[in-house]
Amino acid sequence: MIVLVVEDEVRLATSLVKGLNEDGFTAVAVGTGEQALARASAGGLRAIVLDLGLPDGDGQTVIAEIRRSSDVPILVLTARDAIDQRVRALDSGADDYLVKPFAFEELLARLRATLRRAEPTTPRRLRVGDLELVTGEPLVKVGARSVMLSPRERALVELLVGRLGEVVSRREILRDAFGYDFDPGTNLVEVHVAHVRRKLAGARLQIETLRGYGYRAREVT
Ligand code: CA
16 A cells, blocks of 8 residues: 655655655655546555645645545645645645644654544444434434434534533544644634534434533433
8 A cells, every 4th residue: 555645846755755665654756736636546545645735736626636536544745834725625635734844753643643543443333312323424313314414523423422411622623523733713613513403403412502611412301
């Protein structure tokens, strides 16, 4: 299984490939988004390390295109530390990001963490009232009704239901459910909570807002 490095700066690409190969990965590099898409569609990739500033367009478009057919872990490299670029990359489906310049050890640590998160974990069955879900599965049951959740909605519900009765902060939701280690400064959490409330309407599960603290899931009896 190959780690694909997508980077147009030849010296950086060469040193990343060398370092990754020395650390037990099999890495290859390409320099354009078009080559990245061709290589990704051929399959067999374990992860992609992708520079966002590519000569043939924004790396964000490449991420969105890859995500149409693959859930291969994508670690993004960005020269600009503009927060909106990172947010857009994560929204397009990137798993994590690194701001240039970075230490190679940092890249290795992020890559390993991303690969660990991508590994399937043993599914757990969670039940609250008439709500039943299996972790990692998009369909949840509310009584006899099946409800389809998006990956982020599912992660949010799993987090809140997994900590039933506890207050979960907005920061914890961003980090543990959405994978952000910074605050994107948007109403991402509020929007997803609203979606989930609407989709699970009628379930014997309530998601309470505790203003200034966070959210709490509890069973409605
Ligand atoms: Ca570049």
